[in-house]
Amino acid sequence: MTGAVLANRAAVPTHVSPPRIAVRFRLLRDGEVTPGLKTLRFYRNWATAGKIDAVFQAEDGEFTAVQSFDLATLLAQGEWLVAGDDPAPPRRTRASYMSFGASGTFTYNITSGEGGQQGDPGQVSGLVRVDRLPANREIVLVERPADGEWRLAGYGPTPDGSGMLDVRVVGGDVYALGLDDYGVAFVPDLDVQVGQRIRPTRYAGWLYEITEAGQLPAVEPVWWAAQGDNPSQPLGTARAVARRYFQPIAHGPIPVEVI
Known part of the structure; x- marks a missing residue:
């Protein structure tokens, strides 16, 4: 017994x-x-x-x-x-x-709202393409005034690949940086949702976008590269596809429409 x-x-x-x-x-x-x-x-x-x-x-x-x-x-x-x-x-x-x-x-x-708001209001047209297709990315705009001290002019997304971004400028040259989603570092047993990106603890150029919700495995898996049609693969009880991470790209100086 x-x-x-x-x-x-x-x-x-x-x-x-x-x-x-x-x-x-x-x-x-x-x-x-x-x-x-x-x-x-x-x-x-x-x-x-x-x-x-x-x-x-x-x-x-x-x-x-x-x-x-x-x-x-x-x-x-x-x-x-x-x-x-x-x-x-x-x-x-x-x-x-x-x-x-x-x-x-x-x-x-x-803050009272004054910090970081110096300058004349304006707008910048944002347009992002990845592999020649429209892409939603975060755009950061920085300005180099005459005194040479760099400042943040504005930031915002490009839904469906384009959008108007609000800025504050003081007459300097404005440059735009396009930022890709770097994902979240792998955490064992984490519940994940469709669209989230997971980053291996030893990053090697690929991120993994969740296509079916579930739970990450208890042990970090052997990661894979995109091949052929890039089918989804199991990632614990979830499924994911490999996505290339695109490093930030800068453009400028770019025109600003002062309002």
Whole structure:
């Protein structure tokens, strides 16, 4: 009887906790460390602002406590609406969308809105092609004014391969950088969704785009290169196809339409 009981106990599978990451924030006001309570609140979007998903607070200093989050939930949401509040007179508040894919300390500047907004408003036409086909990419625009000190002029996506990007310029030369999606580093047992990209821990030129949702394997697999029609292959219980990563490409100077 004792032997039978022990055998039954041994047959119970071991529970595997889903991958998690640790996040904390460095909270600044107008780019500086200031005393007093500061608060960050996480929402999925403005439509669900009545439901707070997480709260970070810095009681009297610059760093919040560390919080642990389910990585799959963060990645499935993609961008989170993060709203910061500093009640010290004159009160300051700011909201922005942020993405999280790894543990770390993230700087959040609760600013009055003046920082980084110098210059005349303008627009730049963005057009991206990959292998001669329209592609959605993140475009970053930098400007080199007469004093030679580089500055960020603007950034934005190119949905369906094109779009108008808002900028702030001070009369210098503007250059555009097109950035590909570098994906998320492989994490064992991670739940993944269609469209997410996974990057091997030893990157060798290929990323792996999820075509069927599921869970990554417990052990990093032998990665493969795209061949022929590039069919999807199993990646744990998910499936994925190999995608070439295109390194950033810069163009410029480019014309800016000042508004």
